[in-house]
Amino acid sequence: MKISSVEAVPLAVPYRRPFAFASGVATSADHVLVRITTDDGLVGHGEAPPRPYTYGETATSIVAVVRDVFAPLLVGADPFARERLRADLARTVANNAAKGAVDVALWDLAGQACGQPVHVLLGHAADDVAAAHMIGLGTPAQMVADAVEMSDRYGVEAFKVKVGRDLAHDLAAVRQLRRELGDSVELYADANRGWDADTAIVAARRLADFHVTMLEEPNPADDVLGRRRIVRESPIPIVGDESTITLGGVARSLLDGDAQAISVKVARTGFTDSAKIVGLCEGLGITTVVGNQIDGMLGTVASTALACGQRALARHPVEVTNFLLMTDDVLAEPPVIVDGRAAPRQAPGLGVTIDPDKLAHYRADR
Ligand code: MUC
Ligand code: MG
Missing domain, CATH: 3.20.20.120 (Enolase-like C-terminal domain)
Known part of the structure; x- marks a missing residue:
């Protein structure tokens, strides 16, 4: 099994009310959905929440580093080779949320491939x-x-x-x-x-x-x-x-x-x-x-x-x-x-399904 594509989709979902803390305030879920597809048709998902006040990342920077830096390292690789991919990604410093989302998507794929939930x-x-x-x-x-x-x-x-x-x-x-x-x-x-x-x-x-x-x-x-x-x-x-x-x-x-x-x-x-x-x-x-x-x-x-x-x-x-x-x-x-x-989901991988209509509605790069 090999990774055939990596996507990073910025989203914008409104909050009911802002969430405030001493270092910042979040007013909407402007997260980036990372989607990794394999040559046998599996799709793994991860989510990167941009927290500039914590890591210096923005939705734009997460999309850019996933598309321009991480995707070329991932495409063609075995999604089970997480330790090798981790080392490849680590050559780029910081970008913590972007790396986290890629890793979550790889585990989602591994779970689906093995027929086991991630937990x-x-x-x-x-x-x-x-x-x-x-x-x-x-x-x-x-x-x-x-x-x-x-x-x-x-x-x-x-x-x-x-x-x-x-x-x-x-x-x-x-x-x-x-x-x-x-x-x-x-x-x-x-x-x-x-x-x-x-x-x-x-x-x-x-x-x-x-x-x-x-x-x-x-x-x-x-x-x-x-x-x-x-x-x-x-x-x-x-x-x-x-x-x-x-x-x-x-x-x-x-x-x-x-x-x-x-x-x-x-x-x-x-x-x-x-x-x-x-x-x-x-x-x-x-x-x-x-x-x-x-x-x-x-x-x-x-x-x-x-x-x-x-x-x-x-x-x-x-x-x-x-x-x-x-x-x-x-x-x-x-x-x-x-x-x-x-409780964790019992379906293989993370057990999540993306609703295509909601994705079309909430993607911020339309
Ligand atoms: C927390 O535990 O600090 C606020 C900003 C962030 O990155 O995480 C939250 C919550
Ligand atoms: Mg904290």
Whole structure:
């Protein structure tokens, strides 16, 4: 089996409302659909969400690097030779989301070729996982309303609360969330580098008072000594996300004392490097959690497959609900969250079908 074509299709699907966080705001799903076709007619899919505030990529840059740089390396290659292709792609630095989408599409193909779902190929650790919901920045009342809806409608009991602006405002939101949701739900926080080290240390102590379990990216990790000071003084673990986006980056961050847990995202490390990161962390006794890059529906299906494939990831609630912001998508069937849990698809590969009419409607290069 050989790869016969690689496409990168920019999409534009409106959100119900913007999703805000300390480093940016997303107003629509302007993701890039990567489609890899083989000479025997299989089609693998991956989704790259452009996050300029995190990786410097835009939809235009993702389309260009996939079409102009990666496609010539992929066409004619064996899609099972993922390690060779990974090395070929690695000759181009960065472009994390573009590489992640290519890797996801290759695993989708491998699963289809073997007649097995991706989570089974990855190790089939769980039949489903608890879902966690990311609450975007807003007024305390808006943030509580979002969480209550997710709890009442979908049974979600774990929430990652965006923080990282004015501390009094953040603490007011967390206080109200804890009061409305009760003690049994898990709250953890993500500042997306919004604070300086001194503010972050105060914040970590105050968040711990509300039984917040972890704090992600409190300040820029490049503030090297400041970050180490936070890690030393925080009563709750500091999670690396945008400062730990590659296998080597995770290793360096852990050795330098920049983070005590790692957020793993299919959207930037695909299945291949996500599994390598999980293995590295498992060996070191470091917690890994599946994060959400404001994934669309395809990315959500992939994140669920990863979590259900790896034991270390299946243990913690998995961030798989933010596709609900989308008014629609190109997938024929949206992901499903029931009783606070997400299950992987049972069909071979990722088990997704692209609706051709929706693709025609939402493609941004018409
Ligand atoms: C997160 O966990 O930081 C926001 C930007 C991005 O790339 O991912 C999200 C969520
Ligand atoms: Mg984060």
